[in-house]
Amino acid sequence: MDIKERLELFVEKCKEKKLKITPQRIAVYEVLLCSKEHPTVEEIYNKIKERYPYVSMATVYRTVEILESLGLVKRVCYWGNSTRYDANIEEHHHFICLKCGIIRDIHLNGDMYIPKEIDGLTVHSVAVNMYGLCSSCKN
Amino acid sequence: MDIKERLELFVEKCKEKKLKITPQRIAVYEVLLCSKEHPTVEEIYNKIKERYPYVSMATVYRTVEILESLGLVKRVCYWGNSTRYDANIEEHHHFICLKCGIIRDIHLNGDMYIPKEIDGLTVHSVAVNMYGLCSSCKN
DNA sequence: ATACCTGCAAAGGCTTTGCGGTTCG
């Protein structure tokens, strides 16, 4: 699904839930869709500010929360100070550099196997974080 | 390795690094060693307070940081508000209940396979978080 | 028209830091 289709899906979902479609909301989702860097709220805010100088951090916080509740973005859970967001919602995992902190998407397909049931508990979703040094920091 | 041996190891490591062995530090590590609940700093603090009423939160924060840097405890990375700590440093993973937030240790052994090398990047460690409903919340 | 949303500023958590007094080695 490309960016335009995803934005349309967002509009659809907003209509369903009687949420209003505002330029700020579109802008937040657009930044996330165009970024592969798993940005923080502050990074999203700074990007949006270029075009909408009066946008507020609170709006960005409120919007990522909505996007998450609609299932359009995911939090990247890791031990950094601030939460990061990812508009790629296909099953994939993350490689995090222990030195510079960069997060790279990892698609493992058949190379990895994680059971969907453990001790009688059903696993709804899995987050795999791999830690190591990225190619730049390795040298 | 039992609790007593682990405490001795801690003392050893402190001597190596010229860190002082204080009752507060022992108490923090002891609480972590005796707990399977992956406590937050505040929870550790409350436990210690029973025996050392004048202990301060700052000391607990400073101590878990030392323990982490010595490789004796690990942060449990998840999307809760506060960081949790785990004195179990053997390779294992976590099942987190989406409703009540309880964290259960998972030992998968051969049931799960995660490659140690990806796209030429070496994986030093892996954190797997599985999300679902615990047996209590399922009902 | 009105329900919802925004920006601002203030408040709320969790965590870190600076300082004077204390303790371990």
Place this chain on the structure above:
DNA sequence: CGAACCGCAAAGCCTTTGCAGGTAT
């Protein structure tokens, strides 16, 4: 004795919330 540590309080982030004015439907 001296370096390292502790408790306290203040300061620092990141995030959430309340409110008055503005916007989408």
